[in-house]
Amino acid sequence: MDAEGRRLARARDQALSGVESRRVRAAVRASWDRARSNGVHPDRHLPPVPLAEDDVREVRRDHPLARVWPLVEKTMQPVLSEPGRILFLSDAAGHLLWTSGERPTLREAERVHLVPGARWSEDTAGTSGVGTTLVLGHAFQVRGAEHYLSAATEYTCSAAPIHDPVTGAALGALNLTTGSLGGADRLALSLVMSTARLAEAQLRDLAHRQHAELQGRYVRRLASRVGSHSAVVAPDGRVVHADPAGWLPERWFLPLCEGPAVLPDGRSVVIERLTVNGPFFVMAQEVEVDGAVVFGGLGLDRGWLRVDGVAHELTMRHSEFLAVLCAWPGGLTAEGVAREVYGASGKTVTVRAEMTRLRRVLGYRLASEPYRLVGPVRADFLDLEQDLSSGSLGGLLDRYRGPLLPRSSAPGVVELRARLHERLRGRVMAEGDTDAVIRWLAAPHGRSDRTTP
Template sequence: MDAEGKRLARVRDQALSGAAPRGVRPAVRASWDRSRGSGVHPDRHLPPVPLAENDVVDLRREHALARVWPTLERTLHTSLDGPGRILFLSDAAGHLLWINGDRPTVRRAERVNLVPGARWSEDAAGTSGVGTTLALGRPFQVRGPEHYLSAATAYTCSAAPIRDPMTGAVLGALDLTTEPLDGAEGLALSLVISTARLAEAQLREHAQRQHFELQRRYVSRLANRVGSHSAVVAPDGRVVLADPVGWLPQRWYLPLREGTAVLPDGRSVVIERLTVDGPFFVMAQEVEVDGAVVFGGLGLDRGWLRVDGVAHELTVRHSELVAVLCAWPGGLTAEGLAREVYGPHGKTVTVRAEMTRLRRILGYRLASEPYRLVGPVRADFLDLEQDLPSGSVGGLLDRYRGPLLPRSAAPGVAELRARVHERLRGRVFADGDPDSVVRWLAAPHGRPDRL
């Protein structure tokens, strides 16, 4: 240890013994105070390792920094050639996710829990390159004895945060750690800062490519909503497309979840998730609607659906799926839907593919696990069945345009069709009104062999 290192060690000993430290940087002194306040003991503490190996693998796979780690390794490759140097990349919570360095140095670092899955945030590990950089939100260097943990005083850590270039949020910290205090600390910190900026530039380029891809993919979605106020919003809140331009701010600050929301100016909007991971489709509710999903299928080979005031003609298969879902308010699994629509040999993969297509119409009104319709739901066949005990027979016959989806062979639809038809037939004959009986028998579906 050189003279500066010895001086820092004396200052640290004084501070830990309770004396007011002199000759220590204010930022380090403040970090020591925070570390003490977090309950970290300098001599009886090592950073925790809360993440198992499989947890680390999962976090790496999902983390935004995964796409820049190879660039960071290549850029700092020459700085890692010598012994005693290690490169770390953490997430925003201080968990070490990626580590690179020569094997002997990495093995020595394992003794102080400088390992993947360890948490080196300031509240867990005291003053350190990763932890204090994340606490301050700016590049920072911790030289040897400036570390709060005694086990870490052999290392000098130079770290810089990496931010999401679109939101400004800290994604993690890049740390270059060396064992000796050899006077090259300033160069190490500059190198880490420039490398972190390079990573942010790469992230910005990736985000811009995603932005343009989202614009290309979903421009037709907005084109189909001519005359309405609609937009496509990226998962990070960026408004990718808006029609008309400017009806939403450039960034969405409300929680992005499916359903309805109220903007700060009082306007009501409907939010729909376009894919599993986003983006989201946002449409202003410009007309007063009752909020119900309304389905019609009596006497029709292809049913219709009204969602948020917009009517859609359904395909035959979608008509069957929606009719079954209307009759099952608690929802059905993919396996259950397959049986109801395709029979005992129906495949769940087919159901899931059709539900993905149906979601383009229903949006947030179609929930999954189990599949179900969200919010008020009305269907002509269910409304008719509900009114059978008390409604006038003449009025019921006026509403009965024919059996539910008469050409459908789906088992669930056939059961619903027969149930409604037979209950109405029973009511007609039980009522005994001759005109109603004649009317029933004269209808194409009134003869027993026509159902």
């Protein structure tokens, strides 16, 4: 240990025994005070490791910093080739997610819980590169004995936060840990800071690319679908596109939750999720609609759907999906939908892909886990079946344009079609109306016109 290290060690001993030392940096003294108030003991404490190996993999997969870790590791590789150096990248809560360094050095660091999954936030580990940097919000170096935990005083940690270039929020901290026996590495902090800025630049570039991709992928389709007062909002709250321009602010500050919402100025909107992880579609409710999802499939090879007053012609496969969902108001699992539409050989992965496509039309009205239609739902075949016992026979026959999706072989549709057809046939025969019987027998029950309402 050099002279600087010995001086810090003496100052630390004095401070931890209750004697205030002016030889300790103010930021370090303040951090020690926070650690003490959080109940962290310098000699009987190690950071917790709350994330198991599988948890770490899952957090990594969904974390924004996963996109910049390869660049960070490559940039720092020349430094990591020297013994005794380890690179860490944490999340905003201080969990170490990625590590890089020579194997012997990594194994040695395990004894003080410098491992993936460990939480080195200040409230759990006291003064450290990762934890104190996240508290301060700027780059910081913790030299040897400046660490609050005695087990960590052999290291010098140089860390810098990495911020989301759009929101400014801290995504995590980049930390280079070195052995402190040779003194603080004065170049380490500058290197870590420049690498963190490089990571932020890459995140900014990725955000711009995503912005352009969202515009290209969704804006034209949504504009044609709605026509006015609609917007695409990125998961981070950026309003990617608004039509007309300016009807929403540049950033969305309300929770991005599917369904109806009210803006601060009192305007009503509906929010729909376009993909599993966003973006979101926001539509102003400028006219009153009943909010019902209306499906028609009697006598048609390809059914129709009306949502918010807008009619959509469906593919035959999507017609089968909608007919089944209308008939199961409580919803079906992916396995149940596969069975009803594809039969015993149906695969859930195919169902999920088709549901994703249907969401482009239905938006938040198509819920999952289980798959179901949200809100009022009407279907011509269900309405007719409900009225069989009380409606006039002539009126029922007028409404029965033909069997439900007559060319469909989906098991669930076949069952629904047969049930309605036989019940209506039974009503005709039981009533004994000669004109009705003749009309029933003469009707082209296999018609397949594609007229939408």
